[in-house]
Amino acid sequence: xxxxxxxxxxxSNEEEPVHLPCNHSxxxxxxxxHWYRQLPSQGPxxxxxxxxxxxxxxxxxxxxxxxxxxxxxxxxxxxxRDAAVxxxxxxxxxxxxxxxxxxxxxxxxx
Amino acid sequence: xxxVTQTPKFQVLKTGQSxxxxxxxxxxxxxxxxxxxxxxxxxxxIYYSASEGTTDKGEVPNxxxxxxxxxxxxxxxxxxxxxxxxxxxxxxxxxLTGPNYxxxxxxxxxxxxx
Numbered sequence: 183x184x185x186x187x188x189x190x191x192x193x194s195n196e197e198e199p200v201h202l203p204c205n206h207s208x209x210x211x212x213x214x215x216h217w218y219r220q221l222p223s224q225g226p227x228x229x230x231x232x233x234x235x236x237x238x239x240x241x242x243x244x245x246x247x248x249x250x251x252x253x254x255x256x257x258x259x260x261x262x263r264d265a266a267v268x269x270x271x272x273x274x275x276x277x278x279x280x281x282x283x284x285x286x287x288x289x290x291x292x
Numbered sequence: 293x294x295x296v297t298q299t300p301k302f303q304v305l306k307t308g309q310s311x312x313x314x315x316x317x318x319x320x321x322x323x324x325x326x327x328x329x330x331x332x333x334x335x336x337x338i339y340y341s342a343s344e345g346t347t348d349k350g351e352v353p354n355x356x357x358x359x360x361x362x363x364x365x366x367x368x369x370x371x372x373x374x375x376x377x378x379x380x381x382x383x384x385x386x387x388l389t390g391p392n393y394x395x396x397x398x399x400x401x402x403x404x405x406x
Contacts, residue, residue, distance in 0.1 A: 214392060216394065218395075223400075224399055224400070225296075225382045225384075225397030225398050225399050225400050226335065226382070226384075226395075226397045227397065228394035228395060228396065231392070231394060233392075269334065278323075278337075278340050278342060278348065278350075279337045279340070279350060279351070280335070280337075280395060281334075282327075282334030282335040282336075283334050284332075284333065284334055285334065
């Protein structure tokens with residue numbers, strides 16, 4: 183599985199934007215970039231995914247670098263409910279697994 | 293709008309006992325998965341079922357068996373539980389196995405083997 187690198191932890195103030203970075207320098211041309219988050223004592227929750235273009239949905243935005251070697255998950259206004267571990271995952275064509283690393287633990291400060 | 297339902301939510305077993313973890317999804321998804329998560333770690337794939345009638349091993353299959361009972365249900369069985377199987381178990385489903393599809397996870401079963 184192609185690997186991703188994320189900071190272990192980040193902090194954000196409530197109601198401010200949060201930019202969660204992810205490096206994936208060995209990404210191949212057909213790998214999709216997926217983001218999941220896991221709130222305390224819950225299962226992972228799908229957030230967003232993309233291939234080459236930036237993506238927006240009701241939860242977040244995904245900004246993908248032009249060379250695709252990095253991406254950033256953007257939460258436009260952090261709330262206390264956004265405190266979670268965020269996982270950046272590469273999904274390979276034909277792979278039947280989501281490879282979860284240790285993710286970034288986001289703390290939201292009131 | 294239940295999504296993925298796992299039962300039980302909590303279980304304590306003695307070493308050597310057996311049990312089956314149940315998982316059901318109501319989204320008409322084709323693919324289903326079993327993961328385990330140990331403290332402070334990411335999830336690891338145990339087994340998956342790409343479609344009804346098929347199952348395949350994942351990253352950590354030893355000590356487990358699975359059954360894809362029908363399109364909705366995918367069960368995980370521990371034949372002889374060991375303390376090393378103490379973990380949180382998550383079931384997930386997806387419409388298809390391709391990389392352009394997201395997974396929906398259940399809320400987990402917290403298993404302790406003493």
